[in-house]
Amino acid sequence: MAADHMSTASQTHMFDTPEQLAQQAADWIIEQASKSGARFALCLSGGETPERLYELLATPAHRARMPWNRTHCFWGDERVVPHADERSNFHMAWEALLRHVPIPAANIHAIPTEQMSPAAGAAAYATTLKRFYGADTPEADRPLFDLTLLGLGEDGHIASLFPGSPALLETERWAVAVMGETPPDRITLTYPVLASSKVTAFLVTGERKRDALARVRAGDPALPASRLQTAGAIHWFIDRAAAATPALSGA
Numbered sequence: 001m002a003a004d005h006m007s008t009a010s011q012t013h014m015f016d017t018p019e020q021l022a023q024q025a026a027d028w029i030i031e032q033a034s035k036s037g038a039r040f041a042l043c044l045s046g047g048e049t050p051e052r053l054y055e056l057l058a059t060p061a062h063r064a065r066m067p068w069n070r071t072h073c074f075w076g077d078e079r080v081v082p083h084a085d086e087r088s089n090f091h092m093a094w095e096a097l098l099r100h101v102p103i104p105a106a107n108i109h110a111i112p113t114e115q116m117s118p119a120a121g122a123a124a125y126a127t128t129l130k131r132f133y134g135a136d137t138p139e140a141d142r143p144l145f146d147l148t149l150l151g152l153g154e155d156g157h158i159a160s161l162f163p164g165s166p167a168l169l170e171t172e173r174w175a176v177a178v179m180g181e182t183p184p185d186r187i188t189l190t191y192p193v194l195a196s197s198k199v200t201a202f203l204v205t206g207e208r209k210r211d212a213l214a215r216v217r218a219g220d221p222a223l224p225a226s227r228l229q230t231a232g233a234i235h236w237f238i239d240r241a242a243a244a245t246p247a248l249s250g251a
């Protein structure tokens with residue numbers, strides 16, 4: 001049942017409800033951060049699924065246990081709208097989490113979406129990532145990110161890598177503009193960069209994700225999520241509605 005086609009190590013964490021999932025994921029992220037090295041590079045996901053998790057990380061009990069000084073936040077994708085726009089992934093993470101915690105401003109690496117074209121924004125973000133990483137090419141034994149959070153679209157997309165998109169074929173650039181596919185335009189990290197993560201966590205909840213989840217976990221190559229080839233560990237945080245597994249309690 002585990003998605004071993006993607007990675008040498010895959011683990012599933014199953015929950016009765018999205019709330020339980022968010023609670024456990026918050027503690028688990030703090031654990032990942034605590035055991036990381038000099039800095040903890042965290043690649044955030046957009047979408048609705050992680051919002052509750054972000055809110056929990058901002059609560060006093062969680063906030064105090066997270067090493068914010070050495071945590072660096074990045075995003076897997078962004079909508080090309082101002083950062084104050086409700087549709088912005090930066091905006092969601094800022095409102096739910098970042099504005100409430102003592103993370104240094106210099107550690108927040110938002111994808112630029114204003115005053116430049118989407119292609120220029122993607123190129124600028126690639127430069128930011130390369131500078132942080134200290135090299136122009138991801139090295140197999142030295143992941144860029146410590147932890148990458150990913151949601152799963154009903155069509156199997158991850159970040160803004162949509163089925164049939166030319167962005168799926170990108171092997172050189174670290175970030176690209178995704179124009180006119182699913183408005184608004186987007187900027188997304190590409191496979192080689194998303195794959196350069198020590199640990200990847202998929203957060204998937206709700207019945208609507210059931211079909212995509214089953215197909216990705218079976219390795220269906222038509223779905224972009226199936227084609228992520230990471231050498232790192234994969235953790236699936238899923239609820240019973242998405243997994244189509246009845247609750248043990250029978251509630």
Ligand code: 6PG
Binds near residue numbers: 047079152160
């Ligand atoms: C975004 C994402 C995207 C998201 C999925 C799932 O910007 O929307 O990063 O890849 O994770 O679409 O979204 P939900 O969590 O809202 O279902």
